[in-house]
Amino acid sequence: MNFDDTPHEAAFRAEARAWIDANAPKHLLPHLEKAGFGGIELGGLDPMKEAKAWQKKKYDAGWACLHWPKEYGGRGASPIERVIWNQEEGPYAALSGSFIIGHGMCGPTVMDWGPEEAKRELLPRLAAGEDIWCQLFSEPAGGSDLAGLRTKAERDGDDWVINGQKIWTSGAHYSQWGILITRTDPDVPKHKGLTMFFLRMDTPGVRIVPIKQANGQSGFNEVYFDNVRLPDTQRLGGVGEGWKVSLTTLMNERLSIGSGMSAGFPDIFEFCKELELADGTLAINDRGVRSKLAEWACRQSGLKYTGMRAISALSRGENPGPENSIGKLVAGSSLQEIAMFALDLQGQAGAVSDPKLAAMAAKFQAQLLRSPATRVEGGTDEILRNIIGERVLGLPDDMRADKGIAFNKIPTA
Amino acid sequence: MDFEFSAEQQQLKEQARRYLADKCPTTAVRAILEGSEPFDRALWQGLGEMGFLGAAIPEEYGGLGLGYLELCVIAEELGRALAPVPVSSSIFLVAEILKAAGSEEQKQKWLPKLASGEVIGTLASVEATGSVRPSNVALAAKSGTLTGAKSPVLDGDIADIAIVLARHAPGKDAQGLSLYLVDLNQSGIERTVLDTIDPSRSQAKITFNGAAAELVGAAGDGWRLYEEALDRAAILTGFEQIGGADKALEMGRDYALQRFAFGRAIGSFQAIKHMLADMYVSATLARSNGYFGAYALSTGSADLAEAAATMRVSSTKAFQHCAKNNIQVHGGMGFTWAMDCHLYYRRSNLLAVSLGGLNEWEDKLIDRLRAKNAA
Numbered sequence: 169m170n171f172d173d174t175p176h177e178a179a180f181r182a183e184a185r186a187w188i189d190a191n192a193p194k195h196l197l198p199h200l201e202k203a204g205f206g207g208i209e210l211g212g213l214d215p216m217k218e219a220k221a222w223q224k225k226k227y228d229a230g231w232a233c234l235h236w237p238k239e240y241g242g243r244g245a246s247p248i249e250r251v252i253w254n255q256e257e258g259p260y261a262a263l264s265g266s267f268i269i270g271h272g273m274c275g276p277t278v279m280d281w282g283p284e285e286a287k288r289e290l291l292p293r294l295a296a297g298e299d300i301w302c303q304l305f306s307e308p309a310g311g312s313d314l315a316g317l318r319t320k321a322e323r324d325g326d327d328w329v330i331n332g333q334k335i336w337t338s339g340a341h342y343s344q345w346g347i348l349i350t351r352t353d354p355d356v357p358k359h360k361g362l363t364m365f366f367l368r369m370d371t372p373g374v375r376i377v378p379i380k381q382a383n384g385q386s387g388f389n390e391v392y393f394d395n396v397r398l399p400d401t402q403r404l405g406g407v408g409e410g411w412k413v414s415l416t417t418l419m420n421e422r423l424s425i426g427s428g429m430s431a432g433f434p435d436i437f438e439f440c441k442e443l444e445l446a447d448g449t450l451a452i453n454d455r456g457v458r459s460k461l462a463e464w465a466c467r468q469s470g471l472k473y474t475g476m477r478a479i480s481a482l483s484r485g486e487n488p489g490p491e492n493s494i495g496k497l498v499a500g501s502s503l504q505e506i507a508m509f510a511l512d513l514q515g516q517a518g519a520v521s522d523p524k525l526a527a528m529a530a531k532f533q534a535q536l537l538r539s540p541a542t543r544v545e546g547g548t549d550e551i552l553r554n555i556i557g558e559r560v561l562g563l564p565d566d567m568r569a570d571k572g573i574a575f576n577k578i579p580t581a
Numbered sequence: 582m583d584f585e586f587s588a589e590q591q592q593l594k595e596q597a598r599r600y601l602a603d604k605c606p607t608t609a610v611r612a613i614l615e616g617s618e619p620f621d622r623a624l625w626q627g628l629g630e631m632g633f634l635g636a637a638i639p640e641e642y643g644g645l646g647l648g649y650l651e652l653c654v655i656a657e658e659l660g661r662a663l664a665p666v667p668v669s670s671s672i673f674l675v676a677e678i679l680k681a682a683g684s685e686e687q688k689q690k691w692l693p694k695l696a697s698g699e700v701i702g703t704l705a706s707v708e709a710t711g712s713v714r715p716s717n718v719a720l721a722a723k724s725g726t727l728t729g730a731k732s733p734v735l736d737g738d739i740a741d742i743a744i745v746l747a748r749h750a751p752g753k754d755a756q757g758l759s760l761y762l763v764d765l766n767q768s769g770i771e772r773t774v775l776d777t778i779d780p781s782r783s784q785a786k787i788t789f790n791g792a793a794a795e796l797v798g799a800a801g802d803g804w805r806l807y808e809e810a811l812d813r814a815a816i817l818t819g820f821e822q823i824g825g826a827d828k829a830l831e832m833g834r835d836y837a838l839q840r841f842a843f844g845r846a847i848g849s850f851q852a853i854k855h856m857l858a859d860m861y862v863s864a865t866l867a868r869s870n871g872y873f874g875a876y877a878l879s880t881g882s883a884d885l886a887e888a889a890a891t892m893r894v895s896s897t898k899a900f901q902h903c904a905k906n907n908i909q910v911h912g913g914m915g916f917t918w919a920m921d922c923h924l925y926y927r928r929s930n931l932l933a934v935s936l937g938g939l940n941e942w943e944d945k946l947i948d949r950l951r952a953k954n955a956a
Contacts, residue, residue, distance in 0.1 A: 169650055169876040170583055177582070248582075437950065452947065455940070462943035465950060466895040470866030473584070473873045480584040491865045498862060550851070556861050557854035561834050564849040 171476075173252075177483070180249050184256045187229060192260050193222055200259040202529070208262055216342065219263045223297025233271050233295040240279060240287055241295030247482040266339055270294050270301035274347045277417045278366060281404040286366070290345065302343040302369070303417065304391055306336045309580070312551050314349075315358045315411060316570075316578075319393060321350035321365070328352075328365065328403075330373075330396040336545070340376050340389040343369050347417070349410050354576040361575055362410030365402050372396070383537035429499035432506040432535070433468035437461060439528060443513055451513055460509060467502050471495055490560040497552045500543040507536035584872060586654060593647075594654035600631060601662040607921045610781050613665035614924065619739050619774070619783040625666045629698025634672055638680070643693025649879040653820045653871075660821030660900075661828045663928050665781040667701050667736035669935070673817040675702030678744050678760065678810045682798030687762060691742065703740035705731035705787055706807060712941045715804055716753040718746055720789065722761055726769070727789040735935055737785030738774045740765055745789070746807050749800055758803035761794035769793065779927035811936050812889035816874040819889075822896035822932055823871050826864045829903035829925045833857055833910040853910060860903045867892070867899035887953060890946035897933045897942070904929035 173181055196218060199210045208215050226232045227241065234250045236242020245253070254261060264271075275294050279287060293299045310317035319332025330350060340346065346369055353361030369376070373396035378386040405413035440451040440461060451457045474495070478488035510532035511518030520526045521533035543549050557563040570578040586594070604624050613621055628634050637652040638644025645651075652672075659668055676695045679688055694700035708731060709717045720729030727747055734743070743763045750757035763770075769792030772785045798806050834857055837848030847853050874892035877885040904925040908915035915922040933939065 169586065169872070169879060171876070173582060437954075441951070441954075452951065455944075458947045459940065459943050462894050462946045463898075465946060466870060466891055466898075467866060469873065469891050470869045470895060473869035474865060476582070476584040477869060477872065480582055483582055484585075491869070494862045494865055498866065550855070553855040553858035554851070556858035557848070561830075561848075561854075561857055561861060563834065563837060563854050563857065564846050566851065567845060567849060 174483075177248060177252060181252050181256060184231070184253050187231060188256055188260070191225055191229070193218065193263075196263070197259060200262045208265070215263070216266065219266055220297045222260065222263050223267060227292075227296035232297070233275065236275065236279070236291070236295060240275075241292035248479065251479050251482065266300055266342065267297060269303050269338060270299070270343075270345075273303055273417045274301035274345070274366075277347055277364075277404060277413065280416050281364070281413050282366065283401060286401070290366075294345075299344040300339060300342055302337050302340045302346045304334045304337055304340070304346045304348040305414065305417075307333060308335055311336070312548055314414070315362065317349060317351060317362070319348075319350045320354075321352050321363055321398075323352075324397075326400050328398045328400065330365075330393040330398060332393050334391040334393075335379070335388075337376075337389045337391050338387055338545075340369065340391050341378055341386075345369060346391075347404065349414050351575065352407055352410075355574050356408075357572055358570060358575045358578065359411045360408060362414070363407050364404040364410045364413040365398055366404055367396070367398055367402055371398070382540065383534070385538075429471065429495050431464060431467040431471055431499045431502035433461070433464040433502075435528065435531060435535075436464060436506045436510055439510055439532070440513070443527075445513075457513075464502055464506060467498050471498055490556075493552065493556055493560065496542070496546065497549055497556075500539065500549060503535055503542055504539035507532045507539055511536060584876070586650060586875075590650050590654050593651055594658060597633060597655050597658035598661070600627070600633075601658050601664060605662045605664050607663065607924060610663045610665050610924055611921075614779075614781045614927075620667060620736070621665045624664060625698050625701075628664075628666065628668070629696070634668065634698050635696030637672075638676055638692050638696045642688055642696065644696040649817075650875055652817060653875045653878070656817045656820035657824035660824030660928075660932075663781060663825065663924055667703065667739060667782075669814065669818055669821065670703040670736040670740065671695055671698075671701045673814040674704040674810055675742065675744055677813050678704070678797060678806060679762075681809065682760070682802070682806050683762075684797075687795075687797065691762075700741045701736060701739055702742045702744065703734055703736045704746075704810070705734045705737065705743045706746040707731060707733060712937055713746070715755040715758055718748055718758055720745065720747045722747040722749040722759060722794065725794060726791045727761060727763060727794045728791055730786060730788045732786035733775055733777070733784040734787050735782060735784050737787050738772055738783050743787065744797055745794065746803055747794070755804035756801050758807075759800045760797040760803045760806055762797050763789070763792055763794045767792055777931070779931040781924065781928065782931060812886055813878060815889045815893040815936055815942070816871070816878045818932060818936060819867070819871050819874055819892040819896035822900040822929070823864070823868050825925055825928060825932070826860075826867060826896070826900040826903040829900070829907040829922075829929070830857065830860045830864055832922065832925070833860065833903070833907040836911050847910075856906050856910065860906050863899040863902045867896040870895040884953075887946070887949040890942050890949055893936070893942040894939060894946055897939055900925075900929040901933055 196210055210218055223232060230243050233242040234245035234253050235247060238244045275291055294301055305314060307317045307319060321328045321330050346367055348365045348367055350363055351361050352363040373394045375392040377390045379388045379390060380386055440457055443451040445451055445454055474491050478492045481488045514527055521530050523530040526533055558565055604627055609621055632645045633655050635644030636647045636655055637649055640646035676692060679691055695702055706713050708719060720727060720731060727745060743765055745761045745763055746758060747761050748757050749759045769790045771788040775784045775786060777784050837853050837857060838846055840847050870892045874888045877888035908922045908926055911920060911922050914920050
């Protein structure tokens with residue numbers, strides 16, 4: 169039990185810290201430290217431009233995609249070095265939100281399954297922030313039941329012709345590339361008839377329609393495919409191997425540790441220190457308030473130290489245990505509960521969402537309206553509980569009405 | 582960074598688990614729960630001989646001279662086995678207070694006997710329903726004698742010595758409180774065994790009729806020493822709770838795999854699966870908070886008080902959550918005397934109040950986070 173760096177880790181940390189100190193966009197720091205829900209605001213500067221500039225600077229100095237091999241634009245760093253870098257980059261990492269899907273999921277998938285030529289050409293551009301990638305997985309008929317997807321890819325000579333629709337595609341509207349999972353054989357059980365591709369988002373026949381979300385923002389999109397023609401060289405993995413390939417993506421999603429989600433305790437703690445209740449006492453001195461704060465404090469620290477256990481495992485060269493799967497499940501519901509509680513404490517003023525008027529620049533109002541998505545995106549609370557129940561505790565799979573049945577024979581309504 | 586117990590500590594844990602699986606199956610816990618013996622004497626003696634009791638007591642005082650991390654892993658196994666022995670009173674509290682504040686003579690006299698199990702110690706602080714606070718500690722210390730009563734005292738019926746929180750100066754404030762060491766095998770002591778929710782750990786009312794007592798630590802330092810002792814004990818007891826929570830979760834999981842209804846294992850129903858997943862989440866958060874508690878305890882970190890309160894709240898909730906839902910997974914069978922579920926349910930709710938209830942520790946946690954924040 170010790171929190172200290174090994175000598176090697178300390179040296180790496182010092183090197184990272186020195187480079188960041190000399191090169192980070194310090195003028196953006198006041199804005200980045202305030203970054204909350206719903207993207208960043210940089211005092212009038214273009215967030216995408218600033219994000220790309222920081223990414224390019226990191227890439228040129230060998231600090232981009234640390235865990236990737238050097239020949240694909242990375243640094244060939246160890247997992248623990250990546251974690252140390254993340255700790256040192258701190259608030260500047262908030263600039264990189266648009267790259268997370270590409271660097272964390274699409275890149276590793278292409279690296280494992282893509283043709284060598286494409287890897288050498290595309291991955292360094294992705295690492296440098298010159299291209300942004302998105303992940304074309306979910307569909308109206310395939311969300312939690314991802315393998316129920318219907319977008320078709322049909323062989324035509326050396327090409328494939330794609331028709332169908334994707335949904336909830338984060339960042340499709342600013343992405344240059346995407347990875348796409350399709351159905352190539354409807355006559356076999358659903359997991360067996362899938363094939364993956366990568367494509368440019370400006371390929372003819374691709375149409376992107378932003379979704380206006382329940383909170384009024386638009387981070388997600390619908391993406392329509394109308395006779396989109398892709399060469400077979402843009403296939404990832406074998407025909408019919410799409411499920412296996414997609415698991416690489418999803419596994420990387422779960423392994424992208426070190427980012428450690430916050431359960432939202434620090435904000436509500438700060439707020440309760442200032443707010444007076446009806447009887448004139450500060451909220452933080454109220455027994456009922458304290459009980460709730462204590463619960464959230466324990467979840468916050470529990471997630472933090474769960475993350476540290478995973479980092480320690482990496483540091484020893486082991487794979488992190490399954491305990492890391494609890495992060496989003498705990499954080500999502502905490503963020504939502506905290507937002508509702510903060511509004512409750514604000515009384516009738518809790519309804520006001522104007523950042524100029526509402527407490528803490530309307531942070532809790534934004535959190536209230538955004539947090540339902542946290543409990544759904546990247547695996548719903550229910551899917552995560554299934555994963556914990558089945559893969560961690562070893563409970564039996566759900567009974568499936570579609571098991572072993574050809575995809576085109578599965579009842580739909 | 583290495584936020585994990587060492588290989589040697591893991592080995593010690595395995596050793597404790599094997600020992601307890603052999604010497605303390607739940608039939609042994611049940612024998613104490615149902616019978617007239619107040620605790621498992623053979624197990625107690627064995628734990629002393631194995632060195633488990635003296636793990637964190639220095640060698641010069643008859644212990645093994647290992648550290649707190651070793652005691653934490655042993656505590657987890659004791660909790661997992663629901664060991665019906667007075668380790669928390671005798672080791673986590675009394676030996677710890679003597680280590681921290683006892684005179685050289687007191688340490689020489691008592692620590693070796695506590696380490697071997699020859700002597701059982703307990704801490705007597707409670708006089709009234711509700712939280713222990715300076716204003717409700719009235720037991721009077723005067724000219725080396727104690728007069729008054731403490732109830733309930735965990736393991737009070739079997740203890741040979743007690744450390745007693747008593748008032749040497751009239752009033753209601755903390756400065757008037759001191760800790761006293763009392764030999765309970767003297768004529769000025771009366772004990773009455775109490776009925777409790779968990780008879781696998783006995784409790785008593787102790788009446789002091791001018792019993793001879795000696796100071797532990799400085800006069801007027803009693804409240805501070807008491808609170809600091811509770812923090813260290815909260816971390817060690819927290820490991821008992823983590824061990825209990827894990828075992829209750831495993832029992833629920835195993836039953837859900839083996840019990841069939843509607844033609845399938847009940848663990849395949851999401852209602853059951855998700856309940857078990859939530860138990861896993863509680864247990865995992867508590868364990869991770871516990872690792873920080875163990876780290877803080879072993880290094881004497883400035884974060885010890887915060888870590889103790891965090892762990893206490895987290896591990897209390899986790900054990901209660903896992904123990905109550907373990908009964909739920911078992912359905913009607915879970916409510917039978919014959920099944921072991923109620924043993925865990927009883928113990929989880931005993932440990933939840935034994936060092937003061939959740940509401941007290943939630944208060945401590947928020948106070949400590951504020952103090953740190955202000956610093």
